[in-house]
Amino acid sequence: MEPMRPPIDPDPVSSRRQWLLQTSAALGSLALLSEAKGGQRGPGSDAYHPGRIARFQPPQVPEGQAIPFDWPVAELRPGQDVVLQWPRVPRGEAVWFRLTSLTDVREEFLIDLQLADSGRTIGTLDCRFSHYMQPFETTLVPADLAALQQEGLRLRVAKGSKPFWFYYTDDPAAITPFMPHLLPQGTGPAGPGWARRLNSLASVQTFGWMEGCVLDGLYDQAATKARGAKQALSQHLGLYFRGKELVYEGLVHQRLVNRINGVETVLPFAVLAKVQPDHPAIAPAIQFCRDHADARGVIADGTIGSSRPLKTEECYTVAYPLAVLGRQLKRPDLTELALSTIQARTEGLAAGESVYQRMLEGEKPVFENWSRGVAWYLLGLARTLDHLPNDNRSETVRADFRRVAGLVSRYQRPDGLWNCFMHQPETGPETSGTAGITAALALGYSRGWLPPSYGQVVRTAWQGLQAYLSPDGYLRGTAQVNKGGESLQRNGFRVISPYTLGFLGQIQAAQSRR
Numbered sequence: 001m002e003p004m005r006p007p008i009d010p011d012p013v014s015s016r017r018q019w020l021l022q023t024s025a026a027l028g029s030l031a032l033l034s035e036a037k038g039g040q041r042g043p044g045s046d047a048y049h050p051g052r053i054a055r056f057q058p059p060q061v062p063e064g065q066a067i068p069f070d071w072p073v074a075e076l077r078p079g080q081d082v083v084l085q086w087p088r089v090p091r092g093e094a095v096w097f098r099l100t101s102l103t104d105v106r107e108e109f110l111i112d113l114q115l116a117d118s119g120r121t122i123g124t125l126d127c128r129f130s131h132y133m134q135p136f137e138t139t140l141v142p143a144d145l146a147a148l149q150q151e152g153l154r155l156r157v158a159k160g161s162k163p164f165w166f167y168y169t170d171d172p173a174a175i176t177p178f179m180p181h182l183l184p185q186g187t188g189p190a191g192p193g194w195a196r197r198l199n200s201l202a203s204v205q206t207f208g209w210m211e212g213c214v215l216d217g218l219y220d221q222a223a224t225k226a227r228g229a230k231q232a233l234s235q236h237l238g239l240y241f242r243g244k245e246l247v248y249e250g251l252v253h254q255r256l257v258n259r260i261n262g263v264e265t266v267l268p269f270a271v272l273a274k275v276q277p278d279h280p281a282i283a284p285a286i287q288f289c290r291d292h293a294d295a296r297g298v299i300a301d302g303t304i305g306s307s308r309p310l311k312t313e314e315c316y317t318v319a320y321p322l323a324v325l326g327r328q329l330k331r332p333d334l335t336e337l338a339l340s341t342i343q344a345r346t347e348g349l350a351a352g353e354s355v356y357q358r359m360l361e362g363e364k365p366v367f368e369n370w371s372r373g374v375a376w377y378l379l380g381l382a383r384t385l386d387h388l389p390n391d392n393r394s395e396t397v398r399a400d401f402r403r404v405a406g407l408v409s410r411y412q413r414p415d416g417l418w419n420c421f422m423h424q425p426e427t428g429p430e431t432s433g434t435a436g437i438t439a440a441l442a443l444g445y446s447r448g449w450l451p452p453s454y455g456q457v458v459r460t461a462w463q464g465l466q467a468y469l470s471p472d473g474y475l476r477g478t479a480q481v482n483k484g485g486e487s488l489q490r491n492g493f494r495v496i497s498p499y500t501l502g503f504l505g506q507i508q509a510a511q512s513r514r
Contacts, residue, residue, distance in 0.1 A: 047090070047183060047184050047187045047471075048177065048179070048181045048182075048183060048472075049086060049088075049089060049090060049095075049181055049182040049183070049184075050179040050180065050181045051084030051085060051086055051153065051179075051180045051181065051182070052084065052085050052086070052170065053074060053082060053083065053084060053085075053168065053170070054083065054085055054152075056074065056168070056170050058072065058073070058074075059073065059074070059075035059163075059165070061073075061165075061253075064254075065252070065253035065254070065255075066249055066253055066254075066255040067102050067165060067249075067253070068102060068132045068133065068206075068248075068249045069239055071102060071167060072167070072168060072169040072171075073102050073165040073166060073167060073168060074165070074166055074168035075163050075164070075165055076111065076155050076157060076163070076164040076165075076166065077157065077163050077164075078157040078160060078161060079157070081154050081155060081156045082154070082155045083116045083152045083153065083154050083155070084152060084153045084155065084180055085152040085153075086148070086149055086152075086153075086182070087149075088149060089145050089146075089148055089149045089182055090145070090182060090184045091142070091145055091146070092142060093142055093184055093185055093186045094139050094140065094141050094142055094184075094185045095139070095140050095145065095182040095183060095184050095185060096137040096138065096139060096140075096182070096183045096185060096470075097113060097123060097125075097137065097138055097139075097140050097153070097180075097181075097182055098135050098136065098137045098180065098181055098182075098183060099111070099125060099127075099135070099136055099137075099155075099166050099180050100133065100134065100135045100136075100166055100167045100177075100178040100179075100180075101127060101130040101131070101132070101133070101134045101135075101136065101164070101165070101166055102132055102133065102165045102166060102167050103130055103132070103162075103163075103164050103165045103166070103253075104130075104131060104132060104249075104251060104252050104253060105127060105128065105129055105130040105131075105160075105162070105164070106129065106252070106483055107128070107129075107160060107161060107162070108128040108129075108159055108160065109126075109127045109128050109129075109130065109157070109159060109160035109162075109164060110124055110125070110126055110127070110128075110157070110158040110159040110160065111124065111125040111127060111155055111156065111157060111158060111164070112124055112155075112156045112157075112158040113125065113138070113140070113153055113154070113155065114153070114154040114156055115144070115147050115148060115151045115152075115153070115154070116151045116152035116153065116154040117150075117151040117152075118147070118151065119154075122140055122141075122144045122148070122153075123138045123139065123140055124138060124158065125137075125138050126138075126493070127160075127164065128480065128484065128488075128493070129480050129481060129483040129484045129488065131205075131206050131210070131481050131497070132205070132206045132249060133167075133178070133204055133205055133206065133498065134495070134496070134497060134498070135177070135178070135474065135496050135498070136495065136496070137183075137496065139185070140182070166180065167179065167180075168180060176201075176202065177197070177202045177472065178202070183470075183471065183472065185471075187471035187472070192473075193469070193470075193471065193472055193473030194469055194473040194474075194475065194501055194504050195221070195226060195227075195473070195504075195505070195508070196228070196473055197472065197473035197474060197498070197501055198214070198217055198218065198221065198229075198232075198473075198501040198502065198504065198505050199218065199221060199226060199227065199228035199229045199231075199232045199505075200228060200232050201232065201235055201236070201239075202498070203217075203218075203232075203236075203498045203499075203501045203502070204236055204239060204498075205497075205498055205499045206249075207240050207248035207249070207265065207268065208262070208264045208265040208267060208268070208317075209264040209265075209267050209313060209316070209317050209499075210481075210497070210499035211236070211240070211267075211268055211499070212267025212268045212270065212271070212316075212317065212502075213267075213436075213499045213500070213502035213503060214236065214498070214499055214501060214502035214505075215233065215236060215237070215267075215268055215270075215271040215502070216270070216271060216383070216502055216505075216506055217501060217502030217503065217504065217505025217506050217509075218232055218233040218236060218271075218502070218505060219233060219271045219274060219275075220505055220506050220509035220510070221505045221508070221509055223509065224508075224509050224512050226505075226509075229505075233271075233275070237271070237272060237275070240268070241272065241279060241281055244279075244280040244281070245257055245258055245280075245281065246258050246259075246281040246284070258281065258284050259284070260284055260285055260288035262301055263292065263299065263300065263301050263311075263313070263314050263317055263318050264313055264314075264317045265317075266285055266288065266289065266317050266318050266321050266322075267316060267317040267318075267320070267321055268321075269281075269282055269285045269321045269324075269325070270320055270321035270324045270325075270383070273321065273324045273325050273328045273329075274324060274328070277325075277328040277329060282325070285321070286325065286334065289318060289322060289334075289337060290337075292304075293337055293340075293341075294308075296340055296344070297336055297337050297339075297340030297341070298310075298340050298341055298343075298344040299314060299318050299322075299337060299340075299341045300314065300344075300361075307360045307361050307362060307363065308360070308361050309358055309359070309360055309361075310344055310345060310348055310349065310358065310359050310360075310361060311345075311349075311357060311358040311373075311376075312345060312349055312350075312355065312356075312357050312358070312373045312374070312376040312377040312380070313357075313373075313376045313380075314341055314345065314380070315341070315342055315345050315376055315377050315379075315380025315381055315384070316376045316377075316379050316380035316383060317376075317380075318338075318341050319337075319338040319339075319341045319342045319380055319384045320338070320380055320383040320384045320387075322334045322335070322337050322338035322341070323335060323338040323383075323384045323386075323387035323388055324387050326338060326387070327387045335388065335389070338384055338388075339388070339393055339397070342380070342381065342384060342397060345377065345380075346397075346400050348361075348365060349365050349377070350377060350400070350404055353407060354368045354369050354407075354423070355368075355369060355373065355374045355377055355404060355407070355408075356368050356369075356373070357370045357372075357373030357374075357376075358373075367486065368421070368423070369411070369421050369422040369423045369424075370420070370421055370422075370433070370489065371418045371419065371420055371421065371422050371430055371432075371433025371434065371436075371437065372420075372430070372432050372433040372436060372479065372482075373433075374404075374408055374418075374422065374433065374436075374437060375432070375433050375435075375436025375437045375439075375440065375503075376436065377404065378401065378404060378405065378408065378436075378437060378440035378441070378444075379436055379437075379439055379440040379443075381397055381400065381401040381404075381440070382401060382440045382443040382444050382447075382449075383443070384397065385397055385398055385401065385447075385449070386443070386447070398449055401444060401449060402444075402449060402450060405440075405441055405444060405450055405454070408422065408437060408441075409441075409454070409457050411423060412457060412460070412461065413425075413429060413464075415429065415464045415467075416434070416460040416461040416462070416463055416464025416465070417429040417430070417431065417434040417461065417464045417465070418430065418433050418434045418437060420433065420479050420489055420490070421489075421490070427489075427490055427492075428492055429477065430477065430478065430479050430494075431465060431468050431475050431476065431477035431478050431494075431500060432475075432478040432479060432497065432499075432500050432503070433479075434461055434464070434465060435461075435465060435475065435500050435503035435504060435507065436503050437461070438458055438461040438462065438465070438503070438507050439503045439506040439507050439510070441454055441457055441458050441461075442458045442506070442507045442510035442511055443506065443510045445458060445510070445514070446510040446511070446513040446514055455514070458507070458510075458511065462507060462511070465504070470496070473501075474496045474498060474501070475496065475497075475500040475501065475504065476494065476495075476496055477494050478494060478495055478496065478497045478500055479493065479494060479495075480493055480494075480495050480497075481497065
């Protein structure tokens with residue numbers, strides 16, 4: 001496919017103030033005013049009921065920290081409650097209450113939901129280890145809604161030690177899926193709602209592997225001329241690539257400019273290279289990869305000569321963008337780095353009958369058959385193959401892709417999903433690993449690398465994922481991001497992480513090619 005160039009202005013703003021106005025307007029474009037005000041129903045429709053904070057005062061973000069895109073937030077602190085109010089609430093049915101985090105949380109964090117006057121607790125949000133732009137939800141029962149409207153809803157930290165910032169503005173033009181809201185559970189099924197969520201700013205994610213998944217989905221959707229995808233792709237890239245610079249929030253709200261903070265941050269450059277291979281921000285990404293390659297050309301975080309961590313993630317987040325860059329820039333040296341990086345993972349993490357997510361060089365691998373780790377491996381191989389020259393080395397990668405695809409397909413559940421740890425049913429079904437694996441298999445099937453039987457594997461998985469879509473199109477049932485270690489992955493905790501929308505976009509686009 002020829003490179004597609006959405007209109008990314010090389011110098012889109014002349015001042016910080018202009019940029020803030022642009023991003024605010026872009027966010028406001030998500031407003032679904034008729035649905036939020038009128039509560040329209042029907043398949044795939046939204047019926048948001050946003051809450052308001054009386055006498056709202058924006059918080060002071062500590063010096064040295066930043067909120068993604070400088071978006072507006074409210075702050076919830078231990079010992080300092082926030083009260084939300086609604087002029088009217090939906091009646092006669094249960095609702096979801098949602099709050100969207102703009103916080104990098106690195107602890108267990110619980111928020112009690114209380115009726116503001118009586119203090120009675122009517123729900124709890126479990127926001128442990130949340131990431132930027134992550135919505136959390138819990139059910140509120142019909143019997144409590146009249147009192148909620150009369151008294152308001154008090155948010156109180158039940159567990160946690162740090163401030164929690166969530167998206168909030170009192171500008172009525174910015175009613176969006178990110179606002180604190182109630183969503184009736186009787187709202188119609190999602191239908192095509194996931195595509196509307198993906199092809200908008202409602203899917204923007206933390207820069208790195210999460211936003212990279214979304215960008216791949218947007219790029220693939222734009223290639224199929226899906227409504228809104230090309231514009232959304234340009235908006236997403238414009239949020240992070242501001243003029244000639246890369247600007248984003250790293251760990252614990254550290255603002256980074258033209259810096260790559262790890263191997264998982266390289267992934268978005270794959271799509272940037274496809275649409276604007278001459279962008280100045282690409283050079284630091286290439287330099288980062290070269291600086292982190294050992295004598296064999298194997299890229300990993302850490303110091304050369306030490307025992308570095310090798311992870312399946314780098315098949316997708318490093319090898320794939322390097323393969324794109326190698327092809328786009330006519331740089332065989334980058335293609336060689338991509339192949340060496342994949343070969344080290346193939347030999348160390350997937351040589352036997354299991355796929356391991358990580359290992360220290362020279363030591364035994366761990367995280368056996370973690371489905372999201374398997375997704376990074378397979379999707380990385382598939383995406384990389386799409387940009388490799390058709391020679392013996394690429395055929396070796398293709399053969400390994402087929403071999404591991406066969407291994408993985410044996411673990412597919414009757415409902416189409418994969419367990420969080422594929423070989424351990426007690427860890428339960430998990431949607432991010434399922435969607436990532438399915439995206440890889442769908443791409444391999446669409447390219448003819450896999451036999452026709454994989455068409456049914458993909459269709460069964462796609463059908464199984466539909467049961468986890470919220471009425472407004474988010475994918476539920478995802479194991480939280482891996483800041484809490486293996487125990488967090490095994491304990492059954494499930495969330496919404498909008499990066500999974502990118503997988504759905506990739507699957508749908510690949511299916512449309514058959």
